[in-house]
Amino acid sequence: MAEVQTIHDVACGFCGLGCDDLTVEVEGRQVRATAPVCPEAARLLRRLDTADPMARVAGEVNSQADAAKAAHHILAAARAPLIGGLGVDMAGAGAAVDLAIRFGGVLDHYASEGLFRNYAAAQRTGWLSTTLAEVRNRCDVLLVVGDDPSATWGRLFERLFPATPLFAGANRRVIFLGGAPGEKASAQLAGANVVHHATTDAVAALEALGSLTAGRRPPGGSFGGIDADTLAGLAEELRNAHYAVVTWNAADLGDGDLVAERATALVDTLNVTTRAGVFPLGGRDNIIGVNQLLLWRLGYPLRTAVRGQTSSHDGTLFATEAALADADVLVWISAFRPEPPPDFGGKIIALAHPETVFDKEPDVFIPVGTPGVDHAGTVFRMDSIVSLPLGALRVATLPSVAEAVRRIAEG
Known part of the structure; x- marks a missing residue:
């Protein structure tokens, strides 16, 4: 043993x-x-001491080398590849960009919808964003818009509201505007004053709140199902805060771009007399790092097409769902979790977590190791500030995404 x-x-x-x-x-x-x-x-993180699956070509077990050659031949003949999923560390993201430069293709992360809803607001108005460390140590009033985010980020409030912040006082307050806090959030916020306001329309409530914070009372008795006087009291709390922060998860909000826009306007108003910031939630499977890398390498974010020596960006046309309609090959990359590829009628090359269950057998399946488990890597935190080194926990028997892509490129 x-x-x-x-x-x-x-x-x-x-x-x-x-x-x-x-x-x-x-x-x-x-x-x-x-x-x-x-x-x-x-x-x-959990792994059992079991044999990793072998690479497969057309459902038949093959060596990694033969699978890489098969993938190379498919890409060499491709007209419009989509390199999607992109749940990778920074080295894997760089290799994916190299692959797009070599064979052409659209680059998009499977979790980019929330990112681009936030981008839509930032492009229209700009915003004053804050960091996890600033929220943790300075925020005294946190406004949470939408459902309880701890269902997705299990330790969020533990990280944001420690027992002993560096600068914030003892009377820290968290206001949920939307869904009620669950047991997990309530336990992590035991040392804070927690208030919940249910709303049927977060955009309307935020818009009214922004007007009230600016000293303008809009006509009407309630907004988004919240009494105007209640919102006026909330506006006063925000104005009196030393450091107010508004946070939301755009991916879970159908009108996430409008929520982001109203939250940004509210923070702009507050910053005339006090200090405030927005803290948009996201970051799943290193989407922030992958997006950063595309900006560095190509000058564009995700949802960018590389063709020949040029690249072009379109946040709608090159979103995964839209790009699949024109693609003939899908290169699906998901190293952090067994996320299956979307439904697609063309050829599929999957560089995927070994536990991935496919609805349709890929034309080529190359199982890859997980960054932070099978090999070292680097990812970015959700606030784009900190790059985080991941260490290997065991001896790898599967290649990293970067290694697998290099073999495909070499053919």
Whole structure:
């Protein structure tokens, strides 16, 4: 029996929060997180001592080398590839861009919808954003718009509201405008004053709140199902705050771009007399890092097409769902989790988590290792400020995405 090795201060790259205080036990090839850990990290870090799947071509087991050659031939004949998923570390993202430069193709992350809803607001008005550290240490009033985000980011309020912030006072306040806080959020916010206002229309409530904060009372008795006097009291709280922050998850809000726009306008008003910022939530599977890398390499964010020596960006036309309508090959990359590719009638090359279950057998399947488990890597935190190094927890038997892509390019 292998000796159990306990590793402390392990960094997690799955949700974008960038927690780097996990304790993990490794026994041979088995990996299990102990504490402190959220359910998602516990599930995605866990590994059993079982054999990894082999590469497959047209459903038949093949060597990694032969699978890479098959993928090369498919891409060489492709007219309009889509390189999607893009759940990769920074090295894998760089390799994906190299692949697009070599064979052409559209580049998009599977979780980019929320990012581009936020972009729509930022492009129209700009915004004053803050960081996780600023919220953690300075924010005294946090306005949470939409459903309780701790369902997605299990340790969010633990990270944002520590017992002893550096600068914020003792009377910290969290206002939920939308869904009620669940048990997890309530437990993590036990030291804060928590208030919940249910709303049927977050955009209308935020717009009225912005007007009231600016000293203008809009006509009407309620907005989004919230009494005008209640919103007026909330506006007064925000004006009196030392550092107010508005946060939301655009991916879960159908009108997320409008929520982002109204939140930005509210923060702009507050900054005339006090200090405030927006803290948009996101960051799943290193989407922030991948987006940063495309900006560095190509001058455009995700949803960019590379053809020949030129690249062009269109946030609508080159979104995965739209790009699939024109694509003949889908290169699906998902190293962090067993996220299956979308329904697609063309050829599929999957560089995917070994536990991925496919609705349709890919033309080429190359199982890849997970950054932070099978190999080292780097990811970006959701606030775009911190790049987080991930360490290997066990001896790898699968290639990284960067290695697999290099083999495909070489043919």
